[in-house]
Amino acid sequence: MPSAEVQVGLLQVAGLSQRGFARILRLFWGRRIGMASAAELWQARKRMEALTAKQITVDAAGAHISNLSLAVQE
Amino acid sequence: MSAPCAAERFVERHVYDENFEPIVKTALFTDASGSDPRVLLGCPPLNMKEVHLTVGVDKGGCPATVKIIVGFINQARPNIPNNTILAADCPCEKDNDADLNAMLRTLAPQVITLLTSGLLVNGERRAVRLFRKGEYDALCTLLGHKHASETMPCLVCLRTRSPSREHHTLDAEYLTLQDVTGTRTPRSERQYASHGRTGPIARCNATGTPSELQLAHLSVSLTPLLPAVPQQSFVVPLHIALGVNGRLLSLATECVIRWKGVAAGMRFAHSLAARLQSEVGVTPVPYHGGGFIVRDCHRIGDKNDVFCRLLLLELFEEYHTAYKRGWLLCNRVRKPLNRAAITTADEVKLFRADAGAFDAHLQSAFTWMNISP
Numbered sequence: 001m002p003s004a005e006v007q008v009g010l011l012q013v014a015g016l017s018q019r020g021f022a023r024i025l026r027l028f029w030g031r032r033i034g035m036a037s038a039a040e041l042w043q044a045r046k047r048m049e050a051l052t053a054k055q056i057t058v059d060a061a062g063a064h065i066s067n068l069s070l071a072v073q074e
Numbered sequence: 075m076s077a078p079c080a081a082e083r084f085v086e087r088h089v090y091d092e093n094f095e096p097i098v099k100t101a102l103f104t105d106a107s108g109s110d111p112r113v114l115l116g117c118p119p120l121n122m123k124e125v126h127l128t129v130g131v132d133k134g135g136c137p138a139t140v141k142i143i144v145g146f147i148n149q150a151r152p153n154i155p156n157n158t159i160l161a162a163d164c165p166c167e168k169d170n171d172a173d174l175n176a177m178l179r180t181l182a183p184q185v186i187t188l189l190t191s192g193l194l195v196n197g198e199r200r201a202v203r204l205f206r207k208g209e210y211d212a213l214c215t216l217l218g219h220k221h222a223s224e225t226m227p228c229l230v231c232l233r234t235r236s237p238s239r240e241h242h243t244l245d246a247e248y249l250t251l252q253d254v255t256g257t258r259t260p261r262s263e264r265q266y267a268s269h270g271r272t273g274p275i276a277r278c279n280a281t282g283t284p285s286e287l288q289l290a291h292l293s294v295s296l297t298p299l300l301p302a303v304p305q306q307s308f309v310v311p312l313h314i315a316l317g318v319n320g321r322l323l324s325l326a327t328e329c330v331i332r333w334k335g336v337a338a339g340m341r342f343a344h345s346l347a348a349r350l351q352s353e354v355g356v357t358p359v360p361y362h363g364g365g366f367i368v369r370d371c372h373r374i375g376d377k378n379d380v381f382c383r384l385l386l387l388e389l390f391e392e393y394h395t396a397y398k399r400g401w402l403l404c405n406r407v408r409k410p411l412n413r414a415a416i417t418t419a420d421e422v423k424l425f426r427a428d429a430g431a432f433d434a435h436l437q438s439a440f441t442w443m444n445i446s447p
């Protein structure tokens with residue numbers, strides 16, 4: 001089963017809301033097959049947001065990625 | 075990069091030789107490679123393993139913003155938004171030099187770092203081949219070129235805009251953009267770097283003939299904002315298709331004005347606009363000079379019968395046939411520009427032949443037509 005981070009990415013690609021995911025989790029007993037809980041997804045999101053590759057800087061010139069090399073490498 | 079590699083979505087891209095055979099790459103990127111001037115330009119040696127990246131400048135949206143997009147070509151669908159990185163974003167009215175300069179002042183060192191450190195692909199370090207893409211104006215700003223109305227408007231070669239008495243020596247030596255045949259003289263990265271520095275000085279010391287002055291700056295007025303390799307800079311194909319379509323539409327009105335006068339031309343232009351909206355289903359946007367955007371050019375090209383029929387009411391059959399053939403040849407050129415795929419040697423030959431035939435037909439059938447701005 002994919003990790004919680006990968007599940008966050010899959011949700012994003014599929015365009016599925018957190019509420020929709022939670023409903024599927026509940027209806028189909030998703031925990032048995034390794035679906036992440038809402039809390040785990042939230043934590044995974046926080047971890048991903050904290051990655052250096054995701055950080056952006058905002059200044060007078062606009063918003064830009066803080067570390068392009070890391071963002072591309074990721 | 076790591077994500078496509080982990081998902082086994084990394085697609086090897088090649089550089090092709092003159093016979094359209096892929097060049098074999100064996101050398102790996104090392105610490106010493108980082109100081110190679112070619113690597114610093116984003117143009118590593120041909121035998122070095124590499125990753126293809128694009129840096130694109132795009133303006134659009136409401137309110138207007140300028141965006142710098144980094145694309146990764148070594149994957150199956152490199153152009154879809156999910157496969158690109160939004161590297162910088164700035165709200166501004168025009169993608170002019172000041173705005174871009176401010177954005178790139180922070181981004182350029184990061185691009186240089188990327189070039190000097192390379193990228194890890196499946197455990198091996200590879201060099202970065204960097205392509206610059208965007209609309210023509212934005213590319214001019216990126217490369218320090220003086221824009222499309224200059225004497226030498228092409229970003230890749232030194233051809234002049236059109237034959238002129240003032241620059242006849244340059245026209246003879248480098249040819250003009252109106253010449254379909256003949257060998258072109260490519261620009262070099264060194265010219266961009268050095269003329270960006272000497273250009274303004276040459277313009278101040280206004281001695282010598284106009285051609286000598288032109289040779290001193292080659293229409294380059296500023297130092298490039300990013301390392302400039304002219305052969306790795308290209309205009310978005312959709313914009314080429316949009317530009318050619320727009321020119322063919324205005325050619326129809328020019329034909330009517332030429333044979334029936336200005337009043338008839340105005341009347342025809344109004345009918346043409348109405349037909350485009352009602353029958354073709356395209357509407358010009360209030361920005362980009364009131365032109366068409368995105369896939370409108372393909373719709374216009376596919377439904378060219380609508381305005382060819384309209385033109386038949388105004389012109390002799392002979393000119394109508396010539397105009398219709400113009401669209402037929404244009405559509406042959408447009409179709410390959412509408413896909414992101416690796417082309418074969420035969421397709422490249424066919425595309426060049428079609429483009430040549432299209433150009434030759436326009437020059438022979440509509441002798442007054444000028445493609446330069």
